[in-house]
Amino acid sequence: MNAPDVTIYIPSHNYGRFLQDAIESVLRQTLDRWELLIINDNSTDNTDEIMTRYQGDERVRLFRTDGIGLPAVCNLALRESKGKYLIRLDGDDIFEENILLVLHNYLLRNPECAMVFPDYFLMDEFGQIYARQMREKLYTNNHVLDIPANGACCLIQKKVLQDLGGYREDLGVQDGFDLWVRLRERYKVANVNLPLFYYRRHGQNLTNNTCHIAVARQRIATDRISEKIDYFRPIIAVIPTRKNYDFCLDLWSRKIQGRSLLEWDIEKCTKIQIFDHIVVASDNPAVHDVIALFDDPRLSFYKRRTENTISSLGFVSTLEKLITPLDPDLKGLSVISYLQAPFITEKSKEETICTLILNDVDSAIGVEEVKEQLFKRTPYGLQAVNPPRGVSTDFDVIYRESNTVLVTKNKNQRTGTIRGPSTINYIVPTDECFFINSEQRLKIAQGLMQNK
Numbered sequence: 056m057n058a059p060d061v062t063i064y065i066p067s068h069n070y071g072r073f074l075q076d077a078i079e080s081v082l083r084q085t086l087d088r089w090e091l092l093i094i095n096d097n098s099t100d101n102t103d104e105i106m107t108r109y110q111g112d113e114r115v116r117l118f119r120t121d122g123i124g125l126p127a128v129c130n131l132a133l134r135e136s137k138g139k140y141l142i143r144l145d146g147d148d149i150f151e152e153n154i155l156l157v158l159h160n161y162l163l164r165n166p167e168c169a170m171v172f173p174d175y176f177l178m179d180e181f182g183q184i185y186a187r188q189m190r191e192k193l194y195t196n197n198h199v200l201d202i203p204a205n206g207a208c209c210l211i212q213k214k215v216l217q218d219l220g221g222y223r224e225d226l227g228v229q230d231g232f233d234l235w236v237r238l239r240e241r242y243k244v245a246n247v248n249l250p251l252f253y254y255r256r257h258g259q260n261l262t263n264n265t266c267h268i269a270v271a272r273q274r275i276a277t278d279r280i281s282e283k284i285d286y287f288r289p290i291i292a293v294i295p296t297r298k299n300y301d302f303c304l305d306l307w308s309r310k311i312q313g314r315s316l317l318e319w320d321i322e323k324c325t326k327i328q329i330f331d332h333i334v335v336a337s338d339n340p341a342v343h344d345v346i347a348l349f350d351d352p353r354l355s356f357y358k359r360r361t362e363n364t365i366s367s368l369g370f371v372s373t374l375e376k377l378i379t380p381l382d383p384d385l386k387g388l389s390v391i392s393y394l395q396a397p398f399i400t401e402k403s404k405e406e407t408i409c410t411l412i413l414n415d416v417d418s419a420i421g422v423e424e425v426k427e428q429l430f431k432r433t434p435y436g437l438q439a440v441n442p443p444r445g446v447s448t449d450f451d452v453i454y455r456e457s458n459t460v461l462v463t464k465n466k467n468q469r470t471g472t473i474r475g476p477s478t479i480n481y482i483v484p485t486d487e488c489f490f491i492n493s494e495q496r497l498k499i500a501q502g503l504m505q506n507k
Contacts, residue, residue: 062138064092066128070146071101086155091115097122126222143207147255154251158210169242172209173251208252289331289387292324296337297364311504317345320394325351375468385465396459399487410481411462417475418463421483422454457488
């Protein structure tokens with residue numbers, strides 16, 4: 056057998072019921088000169104029986120591992136591969152028969168690209184297609200920094216993957232996101248707007264573990280900014296409070312599980328080591344009693360003018376006066392921490408900072424995805440803003456600001472704005488987005504905290 060151009064590898068951990076469809080979608084490829092590595096990572100189902108059926112094909116090599124996990128399986132494939140290019144096909148997904156032909160041809164014609172990826176179809180557990188996922192073209196309407204590619208079904212130059220050191224094995228999930236973050240800093244990537252694989256959604260997908268994914272993404276982001284963060288200091292956490300203009304007087308003093316909202320927020324901020332200063336800004340000196348409960352030299356009080364606490368005035372003028380003595384050259388960052396969002400974690404606050412630094416934008420805000428259908432009024436009646444559709448793109452998803460955290464470059468204050476001209480969103484996990492803006496929601500928060 057001649058040396059292959061492309062190495063495809065299929066990891067399978069208990070995906071035996073889908074595995075034959077995945078393997079045969081490789082065998083049907085219209086591109087020649089490929090090899091296939093099938094890796095059974097300690098399955099307890101019929102994975103081994105299925106993969107053994109293909110051992111007589113000289114293009115196919117079989118491997119068995121003892122539960123090493125997906126990133127380690129990917130590194131095994133990298134070491135064993137003979138092709139110039141690599142692509143992963145998960146054991147529950149299916150290639151369109153022209154995926155190798157199209158992606159391989161793209162990299163041949165664009166040697167400056169390290170990786171290329173396609174659009175894809177979404178299918179259910181039984182193979183029924185229900186949507187097409189379409190990515191906006193990179194470097195045109197969309198930008199390389201916005202949304203990472205799917206971790207699988209991306210054709211990448213083997214040498215590039217080796218130069219990057221392969222996949223991290225200490226995360227367990229989000230191997231594709233980690234690769235994306237490292238790749239985009241050094242190489243050009245591209246996409247083609249053709250749906251060239253079928254992504255199966257079912258109850259056993261790794262992507263269903265949202266908590267594990269969030270932790271992994273936070274670790275990746277924190278690691279990537281460690282060398283850059285000193286260029287953005289000082290980092291100032293600001294907790295705005297006020298006496299009036301909320302649904303009750305001194306909302307900051309209302310309690311959940313025996314502790315005031317301000318106590319909850321200060322405690323989270325003091326756990327974040329990258330903060331240089333933590334400032335409670337209030338027009339009520341009574342917050343001093345709460346501040347005194349914490350022994351942290353970074354913690355201080357700033358006296359707000361009562362007339363500047365009206366909601367319609369915003370926080371710009373207060374923030375500018377507050378940060379000037381702490382950051383006279385306006386080189387650092389300010390993090391606005393909303394005490395009305397008691398469930399946001401320290402990690403999410405940190406990742407919003409990481410998101411700003413990684414993407415070098417003027418501000419970053421926490422958002423949540425809008426799941427319910429929204430409508431706008433038109434001359435022809437109500438029209439859905441986010442109607443369900445079979446073909447979706449990156450920009451079909453609608454997000455709303457979660458009022459959980461906002462990070463801004465202090466230099467924005469020179470132009471009288473908090474956000475500046477460029478803003479990026481960080482998607483806050485849904486269970487952290489609860490915002491207290493009424494007596495009823497305060498009672499709900501008290502119940503939710505008790506359950507936690």
